[in-house]
Amino acid sequence: MARSPQKRSTAPSGNAITADLVAVLVAVTDGTPKIMTIAGGSALPSGPFEFSHRSLQTALRAWVEAQTGHPLGYVEQLYTFADRGRSGDAGTPHSVSISYLGLTREDQVGAGFEAHWSGWYGYFPWEDHRAGVPPFLAKVITPKLKAWAKSAPPPALQRERWQRCAINFGLDDRAWNEELVLQRYELLYESGLIPETGREHGRDTAIVPGKPMTADHRRILATGIARLRAKIKYRPVVFELMPAEFTLLQLQRSVEALAGRLVHKQNFRRLIEQQELVEETGAMAADTVGRPAKLFRFRHAVLAERAVAGTKLPLTRT
Amino acid sequence: MARSPQKRSTAPSGNAITADLVAVLVAVTDGTPKIMTIAGGSALPSGPFEFSHRSLQTALRAWVEAQTGHPLGYVEQLYTFADRGRSGDAGTPHSVSISYLGLTREDQVGAGFEAHWSGWYGYFPWEDHRAGVPPFLAKVITPKLKAWAKSAPPPALQRERWQRCAINFGLDDRAWNEELVLQRYELLYESGLIPETGREHGRDTAIVPGKPMTADHRRILATGIARLRAKIKYRPVVFELMPAEFTLLQLQRSVEALAGRLVHKQNFRRLIEQQELVEETGAMAADTVGRPAKLFRFRHAVLAERAVAGTKLPLTRT
DNA sequence: CCATTTATACTCTCCTTGAGCATAAGATGG
DNA sequence: CCATCTTATGCTCAAGGAGAGTATAAATGG
Numbered sequence: 001m002a003r004s005p006q007k008r009s010t011a012p013s014g015n016a017i018t019a020d021l022v023a024v025l026v027a028v029t030d031g032t033p034k035i036m037t038i039a040g041g042s043a044l045p046s047g048p049f050e051f052s053h054r055s056l057q058t059a060l061r062a063w064v065e066a067q068t069g070h071p072l073g074y075v076e077q078l079y080t081f082a083d084r085g086r087s088g089d090a091g092t093p094h095s096v097s098i099s100y101l102g103l104t105r106e107d108q109v110g111a112g113f114e115a116h117w118s119g120w121y122g123y124f125p126w127e128d129h130r131a132g133v134p135p136f137l138a139k140v141i142t143p144k145l146k147a148w149a150k151s152a153p154p155p156a157l158q159r160e161r162w163q164r165c166a167i168n169f170g171l172d173d174r175a176w177n178e179e180l181v182l183q184r185y186e187l188l189y190e191s192g193l194i195p196e197t198g199r200e201h202g203r204d205t206a207i208v209p210g211k212p213m214t215a216d217h218r219r220i221l222a223t224g225i226a227r228l229r230a231k232i233k234y235r236p237v238v239f240e241l242m243p244a245e246f247t248l249l250q251l252q253r254s255v256e257a258l259a260g261r262l263v264h265k266q267n268f269r270r271l272i273e274q275q276e277l278v279e280e281t282g283a284m285a286a287d288t289v290g291r292p293a294k295l296f297r298f299r300h301a302v303l304a305e306r307a308v309a310g311t312k313l314p315l316t317r318t
Numbered sequence: 319m320a321r322s323p324q325k326r327s328t329a330p331s332g333n334a335i336t337a338d339l340v341a342v343l344v345a346v347t348d349g350t351p352k353i354m355t356i357a358g359g360s361a362l363p364s365g366p367f368e369f370s371h372r373s374l375q376t377a378l379r380a381w382v383e384a385q386t387g388h389p390l391g392y393v394e395q396l397y398t399f400a401d402r403g404r405s406g407d408a409g410t411p412h413s414v415s416i417s418y419l420g421l422t423r424e425d426q427v428g429a430g431f432e433a434h435w436s437g438w439y440g441y442f443p444w445e446d447h448r449a450g451v452p453p454f455l456a457k458v459i460t461p462k463l464k465a466w467a468k469s470a471p472p473p474a475l476q477r478e479r480w481q482r483c484a485i486n487f488g489l490d491d492r493a494w495n496e497e498l499v500l501q502r503y504e505l506l507y508e509s510g511l512i513p514e515t516g517r518e519h520g521r522d523t524a525i526v527p528g529k530p531m532t533a534d535h536r537r538i539l540a541t542g543i544a545r546l547r548a549k550i551k552y553r554p555v556v557f558e559l560m561p562a563e564f565t566l567l568q569l570q571r572s573v574e575a576l577a578g579r580l581v582h583k584q585n586f587r588r589l590i591e592q593q594e595l596v597e598e599t600g601a602m603a604a605d606t607v608g609r610p611a612k613l614f615r616f617r618h619a620v621l622a623e624r625a626v627a628g629t630k631l632p633l634t635r636t
Numbered sequence: 637c638c639a640t641t642t643a644t645a646c647t648c649t650c651c652t653t654g655a656g657c658a659t660a661a662g663a664t665g666g
Numbered sequence: 667c668c669a670t671c672t673t674a675t676g677c678t679c680a681a682g683g684a685g686a687g688t689a690t691a692a693a694t695g696g
Binding site: 565567583584606611 | 640641642643644645646
């Protein structure tokens with residue numbers, strides 16, 4: 001029922017719950033996107049939200065910094081979802097999980113912690129199209145998806161299912177859309193091709209390659225990857241993942257690592273330069289193969305200069 | 319500390335909290351974007367999350383439908399934030415507020431409820447640029463912002479503040495960016511120009527026009543408007559706000575109402591038609607001034623046909 | 637009939653973007 | 667030193683998209 005917040009009841013009542021933070025912490029090292037994991041790579045780092053902090057964001061930062069010993073560059077909230085009695089029985093308290101995306105550089109993880117970095121394509125092998133379409137996509141996934149679509153009784157549903165598969169996986173001459181990470185994951189999950197740990201049927205009946213994760217952590221990771229893949233296109237967040245100085249090729253490789261696909265080198269450079277995102281340091285890259293490249297640094301000023309936000313309406317030039 | 323979710327402690331421990339849902343429900347009627355409000359327009363509808371629902375989303379839908387008696391078209395999570403002791407004293411339970419954006423059509427609100435629809439520009443008069451830049455922006459807001467920028471002691475901070483003002487409000491020959499709703503609100507708040515209800519100093523010392531709201535509800539509304547303004551550009555969500563049949567001008571007026579600025583009529587039509595978003599119903603609009611317009615309806619098939627997601631990387635055509 | 641209002645069809649031009657060509661500058665092996 | 671390989675970097679081209687503007691059509695109310 002609608003009511004004014006001032007009339008909020010002060011009794012905790014029956015719906016007292018707990019709040020957890022779950023973090024998708026991303027780093028890119030040598031062209032490999034990595035995420036911080038715990039429990040041998042089977043879970044994302046998570047912990048209870050402490051109300052001693054001013055906000056959820058500061059709580060996450062403090063908690064991550066305590067874990068890894070170095071500050072988080074960019075932080076963004078991903079999604080909040082409710083878990084009803086994850087442990088199964090009704091007596092356990094409900095909880096709300098608030099997930100975050102954080103960008104850093106791979107660094108020493110504080111000794112004594114079980115956390116470490118894992119390549120994210122280990123969890124989503126079908127998402128890496130840098131070396132072309134992964135072979136098992138056509139060999140394994142596509143036939144299984146086709147079978148799943150056909151298994152629906154009504155022909156209308158069959159077509160609908162296949163159209164969904166085709167859009168999400170770039171089949172039937174459609175283009176691959178690297179941003180549909182979550183949709184693809186959900187499609188594979190729904191069609192029973194990737195049993196997650198703790199799921200009923202699944203006792204390592206992995207039909208499709210890809211490391212599973214606890215509970216819905218792999219879904220959260222998919223959400224994070226999708227968000228990041230979309231974000232790098234209109235916000236200069238890649239630089240949060242780069243060292244202080246880098247070559248344009250290194251920058252390009254990082255973008256390609258995140259996007260899971262290759263970009264046109266000359267056009268990439270044109271894009272970066274015309275947006276004045278970087279400036280030369282004056283130095284050249286050492287110990288490289290081929291012609292030495294100039295070193296660049298990110299122009300932090302652009303963050304203040306511009307408010308990058310996309311537009312696609314037929315607006316009027318002012 | 320990092321730990322596996324399986325090891326979750328089952329005791330509620332000291333950090334038991336409550337979860338609330340807050341909704342930004344949007345409708346557009348006669349070129350006016352409206353939001354559902356309660357308490358005489360001073361608050362957004364909100365209520366406790368009931369764990370009897372499968373998910374947060376279904377909880378929101380059920381709750382809204384109980385309120386208004388008609389289903390929600392499009393629902394999207396906005397943001398989750400923590401309130402520490404909103405009521406002030408430390409003894410009150412903490413809570414987490416999960417906010418949602420929902421799109422509907424203005425309809426009869428169930429009798430007996432205090433909810434009703436309020437125009438959203440009543441809360442953000444500076445956001446409506448359809449009839450040109452609002453006069454008080456140049457007359458009142460700009461000078462006050464300039465004064466605020468100058469009030470910073472270090473010259474560097476002065477420049478930084480002014481640059482932020484200029485970017486967000488389109489000053490110094492910059493273009494107005496309609497998506498920066500939240501940034502503008504926060505800037506005005508930070509500079510003390512819009513005291514919110516319940517704030518220390520503020521006893522109706524409204525410096526800038528605009529109706530205030532309880533707690534941080536106006537900030538949530540700003541988040542919702544910003545999200546919607548961004549979304550209409552790459553997802554066909556406007557149609558959730560339209561009647562079943564409409565003319566292209568009506569559609570355009572709705573977009574303009576949301577964006578707070580005018581679009582080029584011919585180009586708008588070209589955009590809509592080349593994307594095949596609509597189809598003719600065969601009928602013509604009745605009782606209109608001027609030449610009668612064709613009536614159109616939304617092609618729901620496009621939702622299945624396409625996965626609309628923006629791209630801006632120098633990728634390779636396939 | 638005329639002014640007014642809205643609908644609808646084209647055209648034009650600039651800019652963006654995907655793509656390719658050509659050249660430069662280093663290393664390495666003969 | 668030269669051929670070759672590899673990466674860096676500069677430049678051009680063509681198609682498509684997006685911002686404007688022009689022109690015409692179809693209704694209404696004097």
